[in-house]
Amino acid sequence: MIFKNPKLTVVGAGPGDVDLITLKAIKVLKSADVVLYDALVNEELLDFINPKAELVFVGKRRGCYRYQQEQINDLIVARAKSKGHVVRLKGGDPFIFGRGAEEMEFAVKHGLETAMVPGISSSLAVPAYQNIPLTKRGSAESFWVITGTTKDHKLSKDVALASKSNATVVILMGMGKLPEIVNLFQKEGKNDLPIAIIQDGTTIREKIGIGTVDTILKVVETQELSNPAIIVLGEVVNHRADLLDVKQQYSKELAL
Secondary structure (H helix, E strand, O other): OOOOOOOEEEEOOOOOHHHOOHHHHHHHOOOEEEEEEEEOOHHHHHHHHOOOOOEEOOEOOOOOEEHHHHHHHHHHHHHHHHOOOEEEEEEEEOOOOOEEEEHHHEEEEEEEEEEEEOOOOOHHHHHOOOOOOOOEEEOOOOEEEEEOOOOOOOOOOOOHHHHOOOOEEEEEEOOHHHHHHHHHHHHHOOOOOOOEEOOOOOOOOOOEEEEEEOOHHHHHHOOOOOOEEEEEHHHHHHHHHHHHHHHHHHHHHHHO
């Protein structure tokens, strides 16, 4: 059977906490005939899916791809034409290093109707859950969000540009390039710049390491931090400790 109106909806699942998915995303999941989902998607979200829908895991685990991107593209088109409405469920926001735009372009070229439901990006939510604002009056007027690893498996050249600015720098998929990142900031004389690394942000497995450009490699080793993790560099990282100090002082005053 070939459907006359095959459709792809790319949906952002949010950063990890199941409660951070949007109401619109849940509505779309309930209407799906097929759901293709990634490894960073909280599997509790699968409970929202139409029970008659086909579920297909297409993510990467332990460095191994279940499907290559070209195969995912073909799968989207084939399932949409044979079953109707395909939902591509991706962690975070699909348009922020999520390849959602590429999949939609491929789908359109093959005659599919397309739609997109944004998700809460881990680049914003994960620091926020740890009381780290990306902007703060007097500390940061702007922020960068950069991929740590390009399609050529190299560190993005934008990291070098960002290291020269006073903005907050958020790096996704950068743990494998951390020594290179540290070196770039050291070359700019930012040895004491605060840095936070947050692993499995917004989930029950969340871990955080705080240090400076000079100390963070040791912190990572000591605390055994690894992917998936977000790197945040900037004076705003100190807000977390400042806020905790205020809370502790307030608690002491209440106890008197």
